[in-house]
Amino acid sequence: MSIERIPSNSPDPEWEQLVAGYLNTPAPEPALQSAGPAAAKQTLPADPMGDTPLVPGWARTTGGWKGRTAVGRVNSTRRFRKWVRRQRTEHGHGAQTFRGMRRTFLWIQGTEGTQITAARHEVQQTQRDYKAAKWAHDRRLVSGKEKDKRRRDMEESFDDSVSAMSRYRAAQRDARLRRLTRGAVALGPIAAAEGAGLSLLGGTGGLLAAGTTLLTFAFLGRRTSAGELYTDRDAKIGDGDRMTDEMVNRVYRSAKVIGAEEEVKLLSPCTLTADGSAWEVRLELPDGIPASKALGATAQLANGFGVSVQQISQAKGAREDWLTLRVTLKVPFTGKPNKGPLLAAGKVNLWEPQPMAVSERGDVTAVEWFEKTALFGGEPGSGKSAAANNPLLSAALDVIADLYLADGKGGFDLSPFEGIAQMIDTDGDPAKLLAILTHLWEVVLPGLKQVVKDHSVRKFSEALAAQDDRVRWTVVYIDEWASYMAAASPEQQKELERLLRLITQQGRAYAVIVIAATQKPDSNAVPTGIRDILSTRWAGRCMTPEASDTILGKGRASAGYNAQRILKSQRGVGYLQTGETSEPTLTQSYFYTDDEVEAILRRAYELRAAAGVLPVAVEPGVTILDHLIKAAAGTGQGNVTRAEAFAYLATVDDDFVQGANETDGAYATRAGTEIKTRLDAMGIDVPVATMQRGTQRPRGWRLDDLIAANDRDR
Missing domain, CATH: 1.10.10 (Arc Repressor Mutant, subunit A)
Known part of the structure; x- marks a missing residue:
């Protein structure tokens, strides 16, 4: 029974725990799960051979057996229909049997027919020569010497004709002997099997022997006249078929990634992941074909595999000609969003990578924030605010991080942070944003620079933070910069852009993190000079490939990283490109509800109150x-x-x-x-x-x- 037919959202907790232990990479521990005494004693059985059970316990129940039987009927129907379609082609079993019989006959006949034909042609030629010589001899008005010469020619032609006839008959005898020998070799086992079947089992044995003979002929005729073996050209993963080497090569050829005579080299076998959610294979492209060509053919590959574009994932390997292909059995990230690890976290250390999202493989994607800036983009409802909440909440739980927040929409997304933010604007007022940036440039940044001068170091570090309490993180978050610019006067616009650029450029070495979020980060929303130096990018669902390229960089959409392909049902899904990765990765950000955000911020307030670092405004x-x-x-x-x-x-x-x-x-x-x-x-x-x-x-x-x-x- 194929694993892809077993529901992935199994209600069996033992099965889920068992599968989690055998994933290709260790799965993160659930943040909200509390293990009781029974769970604490439970241990996973050792599996040194890697034979992870693929059938959960619930499948062995009455309902499970009924479900598996229904799946078996569906698969059997599909196999029968494919068999019927195959019979109409030259790969049908009837065509194979006929080719096998014909090839057997041709082998028995051999090449002696050519020798017989040549000998017969020689006989015919010598006979014509003899007749011509005899006709010339029989002429009456010929002198005596000429008559004798013609008689000698006639006699030589006759001798040649007799010799040719002898060679012809010898060739016939040799051909009959060789054909009889090959016929005995080819048909002897068939006759023996038929006789044995009839003598031992009667008519049933004869039918079995005849079936075996036909199968043998079909085996001999499995290749077409062009030498092609049968491959199920209709086999697609979307129809429940297994991924095979032939399927991968066929799809890459039909997608025009490789030529008709080229093949991709498989560096690993086509395998189903341990959780049964996707097919994976590592491959090497032929010479002269860059990985970007394959990355840009995602839609064509999806058509070949019979799946949606969202189910195809390709990642570049260590070399330009290496790729990892992953085809999921269902559209990823369409279930419930992942609960974030900050729900169970106490303090957070921003010097360490902070988890932000989960990849298609279930791996945790963490981002290092020192010397980093970020840009979050996507259309309304794509989940960019929820994605941006991850670094903000992480910073909130680090007591040495100061938050400077501004919401150009004038909404309530940042209102829960008011108790711990050093400066915050929730009204979308350009004057307040100008005050925030002015304070950062004229007060905060000079103080941070002075710390570096006092210690004679080049930049901040965790070790320096342990020595000097003045070393602090500065997190600047601006949501909808375009709204501020639209409401500001021309003088304010110039000053806002100048200050933000200076803070972004000079603050990296002093642990200043600038994060911008916008619906479409064009030059009007985020100035080009600022957007180009924002290193970490997150692109949620976009309306056009151009909007996706605006976030991730020019040419990314044509290379396969097109945020327009993200479905509306995939909330919080986006391409994450960090300073540590050269290629974007499709991820789903952790999601925190409003109640969970407030709970985390209450804990952040308590931590900051205990450390004595609450903002002056709330003292x-x-x-x-x-x-x-x-x-x-x-x-x-x-x-x-x-x-x-x-x-x-x-x-x-x-x-x-x-x-x-x-x-x-x-x-x-x-x-x-x-x-x-x-x-x-x-x-x-x-x-x-x-x-x-x-x-x-x-x-x-x-x-x-x-x-x-x-x-x-x-």
């Missing part, structure tokens, strides 16, 4: 002086300029956010007046000093003066 009883002290301490230079202080204060107080039509000078004047008003209300006087920032000498506040004023106030 009770914090005054304007406390904000200035934190802003000055954050620069790492013992002071803070007014611009740096304003950018920091904009993260915690809307009064310090620059208006859409407000000039920089007017904004600085208003913000400075607001700070002085609040300090005066507290009865605190902090002197304004001149700072040194490169070649400029802006005005601001010294950390020592702020601390002294705070001590006097207390």
Whole structure:
């Protein structure tokens, strides 16, 4: 019974656990499963020969046997119909038997007929020569000498005719002897078998002997006149057939990947995966055929195998001519989405690869985020927000990660992060996004750079983080950049693009992760100069191949990585291209419901509260002086300029956010007046000093003066 007919969503938990232990690669442990005492004692039996049982226990029940019987009837009907279709061709058993009989007769006849024909032709020629010589001799009016000469010619012709006749009869006798010998060799066993069958079993034995004879003739005639063996040209995986070497070569020829006389070399046998979900084979392409040609023929290959495009997966090997072909028995990723591992995770270490998705083989796809940036794209409903939630939730569970979030849609996707985000905009306000980017560029990034200078290192590392508490991850997430740009003034647009490009380019070495999500990341949605340096790409379902190429890179769709082919039923499915892989991989991202997101973020809040790293905005009883002290301490230079202080204060107080039509000078004047008003209300006087920032000498506040004023106030 073929394994592909057994339902993969078996209700038998023992079967699921057993199959999980024999997958080609170790399967990840379920995040939400809790093992009881009985489960803890249960161990999988050893299977040193790899003979994994392919029939679960439920199939041996009454219902299981009925199901298997029904499958057997269907397969038998299919085999019979294919046999009937075969009989109409030159590969039919009747045609094979006739060819076998004809070839046997020709073998018995042999090549002696040519020798007999040649001898007969010689006899005929000598007889004609003799008749001509005799006619010339019988002429009356010929002199005596000429008469004698013609008589001698006639006698020689007669002798030649007699000799030729002798050779002709000898050739006939030799041919009869040889044919009788070969006939005895060929037909003797048939006669012996027929006689033995009749004598031992009567008529039944005769029929069996005759059937055996016909089978022998059919075996001898299995090759056509052109030398071709029978191959089921209608065999397709979509019809329940097994993948074979002949099928693979036939499909690649019909898809025009290889020539009519070429063959692909199979580096591994065509095997069914341990879980019975797909056929796999590793192959080597002929010389001169790049892997990109096969990758671009996915639709043609799907037609040849009788499956949908979504069921064909090809991956390049270590060499340009190596491919791994995988044909799933059903459309992948159409079931329930995978539960993410963060549900059972305590703390998260962003220095380690973070699981984001599951591949078609069931392997966990993890991404290293240091020195990485990301772009998530896809049409509405493709699941890009759910996919982007994976790195955001991982960062939330790492207490040394600061989150700066902005939602251009003005929706509620980022609202659960408000309690732990350093800065967040859920209104789609360009002014607030400008405040976030200004704070990152003027306050956060200089402080991170100062850490590197203090330790005389080139970039951040986990070891450096263990030595200095100032080493922190900075996660910048912007959803729908195009919405911000559409609502911003021309001056704001230029400043937003400038700041985002600078942060993206310079922040990689300082653990700054910039993540952008958009429906169609063209030059209007994400500036080209920024999009090109976003290393990690995730392409969900797209409307056109061009939109897919916009996310993954030019030419990816024609090379087989076309996100347009993702079905609407495949939620959360997308091509993931990371900095570690040169080719995109079709994956399904982990999915977290709203309740699960809130549960994870509650745990993140508790972890950050215990570590004392909650954002200033959510700490009770914090005054304007406390904000200035934190802003000055954050620069790492013992002071803070007014611009740096304003950018920091904009993260915690809307009064310090620059208006859409407000000039920089007017904004600085208003913000400075607001700070002085609040300090005066507290009865605190902090002197304004001149700072040194490169070649400029802006005005601001010294950390020592702020601390002294705070001590006097207390």
